[in-house]
Amino acid sequence: MTLASIEKVPPRTVAEVVVANIVDREGMIDRVEIAGPGYVNFFLKKSYWTSVLKDAAGMGDGYGQADIGEGKSVQVEFLSANPTGPLHIGHGRVAAFGDSLANLLKAAGYNVQKEYYINDVGNQMETLGRSTYIRYKQMFDPGIPFIQDGYKGNYIRDIAQEIITDAKDRYLHLPEEEAIPFFIEYSKNNILNGIRKDLEDFGVLFNNWFSEKSLYDSGEVEGVLKALKEKGYLYESEGALWLNTTLFGDDKDRVLVRSTGQKTYFAPDIAYHQNKFKRGFHLIVDIWGADHHGYEPRMRAGVQCLGYPEKNLKVILVQLVALLREGKPVSMSTRSAEFVTLREVLDEVGKDAARFMFLTRRPDSHLDFDLDLVKKESSENPVYYVEYAHARIVNIFRQAEARGIPEPSLSDVDLSLLDLPEEIKMMKLIALYPEVIESSALALEPHRITFYLQDLATALHNYYFHHRVITEDRRLTEARLILMRGVMQVLRSALAILGIRAPERM
RNA sequence: GCGGCUGUAGCUCAGUAGGAUAGAGCAAGUGACUUCUAAUCACUAGGUCGCAGGUUCGAUUCCUGCCAGCCGCGCCA
Numbered sequence: 198m199t200l201a202s203i204e205k206v207p208p209r210t211v212a213e214v215v216v217a218n219i220v221d222r223e224g225m226i227d228r229v230e231i232a233g234p235g236y237v238n239f240f241l242k243k244s245y246w247t248s249v250l251k252d253a254a255g256m257g258d259g260y261g262q263a264d265i266g267e268g269k270s271v272q273v274e275f276l277s278a279n280p281t282g283p284l285h286i287g288h289g290r291v292a293a294f295g296d297s298l299a300n301l302l303k304a305a306g307y308n309v310q311k312e313y314y315i316n317d318v319g320n321q322m323e324t325l326g327r328s329t330y331i332r333y334k335q336m337f338d339p340g341i342p343f344i345q346d347g348y349k350g351n352y353i354r355d356i357a358q359e360i361i362t363d364a365k366d367r368y369l370h371l372p373e374e375e376a377i378p379f380f381i382e383y384s385k386n387n388i389l390n391g392i393r394k395d396l397e398d399f400g401v402l403f404n405n406w407f408s409e410k411s412l413y414d415s416g417e418v419e420g421v422l423k424a425l426k427e428k429g430y431l432y433e434s435e436g437a438l439w440l441n442t443t444l445f446g447d448d449k450d451r452v453l454v455r456s457t458g459q460k461t462y463f464a465p466d467i468a469y470h471q472n473k474f475k476r477g478f479h480l481i482v483d484i485w486g487a488d489h490h491g492y493e494p495r496m497r498a499g500v501q502c503l504g505y506p507e508k509n510l511k512v513i514l515v516q517l518v519a520l521l522r523e524g525k526p527v528s529m530s531t532r533s534a535e536f537v538t539l540r541e542v543l544d545e546v547g548k549d550a551a552r553f554m555f556l557t558r559r560p561d562s563h564l565d566f567d568l569d570l571v572k573k574e575s576s577e578n579p580v581y582y583v584e585y586a587h588a589r590i591v592n593i594f595r596q597a598e599a600r601g602i603p604e605p606s607l608s609d610v611d612l613s614l615l616d617l618p619e620e621i622k623m624m625k626l627i628a629l630y631p632e633v634i635e636s637s638a639l640a641l642e643p644h645r646i647t648f649y650l651q652d653l654a655t656a657l658h659n660y661y662f663h664h665r666v667i668t669e670d671r672r673l674t675e676a677r678l679i680l681m682r683g684v685m686q687v688l689r690s691a692l693a694i695l696g697i698r699a700p701e702r703m
Numbered sequence: 704g705c706g707g708c709u710g711u712a713g714c715u716c717a718g719u720a721g722g723a724u725a726g727a728g729c730a731a732g733u734g735a736c737u738u739c740u741a742a743u744c745a746c747u748a749g750g751u752c753g754c755a756g757g758u759u760c761g762a763u764u765c766c767u768g769c770c771a772g773c774c775g776c777g778c779c780a
Contacts (some may be wrong), residue, residue, distance in 0.1 A: 234760095235722090269723085319780070354757085416770045437778050439778090452778045493773045562717095579727090582742070588740075589770090592740060645717095648727080
């Protein structure tokens with residue numbers, strides 16, 4: 198239809214010319230039809246679909262793996278929540294997204310590294326340590342007032358209690374300035390361990406935990422400042438040191454060193470990105486909460502100031518999660534301790550349902566997470582629909598085995614016996630899977646896998662309800678078992694990308 | 704005020720490199736289990752794709768303006 202306007206002939210005429218010139222070297226085309234205003238529809242022979250099924254059933258986990266990545270290395274940095282409190286539900290969305298994206302890129306042939314950046318420097322660490330310190334002192338003298346901007350969550354009391362169990366009143370007798378560093382370190386480690394545990398139970402394992410403090414210790418922060426100065430991008434004003442980010446499209450210049458002499462968080466962040474580039478990643482993916490979107494232009498500018506190509510930096514913003522309880526919004530703030538933790542969601546809803554929930558939405562869609570609703574729908578949650586499809590197939594194989602029908606070898610099964618529309622439908626979906634992997638990876642959109650899975654599960658349930666795999670006809674049964682093998686293989690592979698289990702029975 | 708994201712069925716959401724009759728789940732209604740698992744299946748109903756212009760043979764998709772919601776706009780992180 199695009200050609201039609203260039204050639205100035207009706208689109209159907211163009212279609213006729215195209216159809217007349219089709220060469221079918223592999224003999225896979227059954228027929229071609231021109232439809233509507235000028236669409237050309239290709240109908241492929243059944244032998245093509247059965248040959249794809251043979252591939253899928255034979256290749257095992259390798260089926261669907263793409264090679265668009267060509268082994269290039271990608272780093273996906275995500276979550277990187279400040280170690281000042283437990284992960285909450287919003288973190289869960291970012292974690293599910295980042296982890297699945299990494300799995301997806303792996304399936305598409307990239308060499309992927311998952312990294313968590315620990316903000317273990319700065320005022321918030323100070324506040325954290327002081328919060329625990331005061332709670333500790335309050336255990337001995339409840340009259341001591343809490344600090345104004347301290348972290349109010351109960352987990353701070355728990356940490357203080359732990360310290361008392363260990364050290365009794367030892368820190369009570371130290372001058373405050375000597376005690377605080379211990380409280381900072383202890384609280385940070387305690388909270389990080391909790392975060393690690395929560396993520397592990399959520400199915401998220403990082404390859405690397407990168408400490409912000411290490412950038413100071415190694416001199417990289419100073420080094421970056423020096424490099425930027427030599428390149429002439431730094432200037433002093435009002436006693437502070439500024440980076441000329443407006444040169445690269447930011448709407449104002451940014452402070453790197455405050456007039457107090459303290460560095461802003463932006464300085465180590467540039468050093469961090471330099472460090473990433475130096476590690477040789479072909480692509481660097483930063484996944485942030487959408488509340489940080491204003492930060493992207495300055496980060497891009499910082500990268501360009503150092504002379505790195507900003508096109509190798511991809512920033513994905515994940516919209517925040519608005520939490521509802523019985524339809525009413527609940528405000529969330531780590532400091533005020535009003536939040537639902539990821540742990541609570543894991544305990545109440547489960548890892549699979551939570552991950553699926555997060556992954557059925559585009560990262561830039563706003564998400565209302567109604568706890569009561571998710572709990573209520575738990576048995577009707579689409580995740581179980583997909584898992585059930587897998588469990589049903591496994592059960593068929595159990596039944597077949599019990600009846601003495603072993604899974605046939607691919608070489609002597611006659612797949613041309615698969616003739617039902619429902620069977621063709623499943624073969625087409627299996628054939629689509631590699632394309633889904635490729636396009637999802639290119640778009641960096643793991644949620645497409647979720648929707649594909651629901652389509653595949655629908656096809657399976659529909660088939661299962663109307664037909665039987667194990668029949669009196671041995672040859673037909675064998676062909677159908679291979680079809681089930683193919684569907685099961687794809688279900689497993691796709692669920693693995695989402696980080697959701699494929700249960701053997703339900 | 705400026706910027707980002709979003710607005711599609713009663714609800715929660717897919718879908719657009721511009722193209723055929725806009726899809727799914729839930730909720731609603733009607734049906735289906737002596738069979739390999741009913742956490743399932745079939746059918747029905749449900750839409751001015753936020754509003755108004757523009758570009759185009761053709762716009763839910765691209766452009767402009769407006770409206771609504773959320774989020775940013777520090778020498779905080």
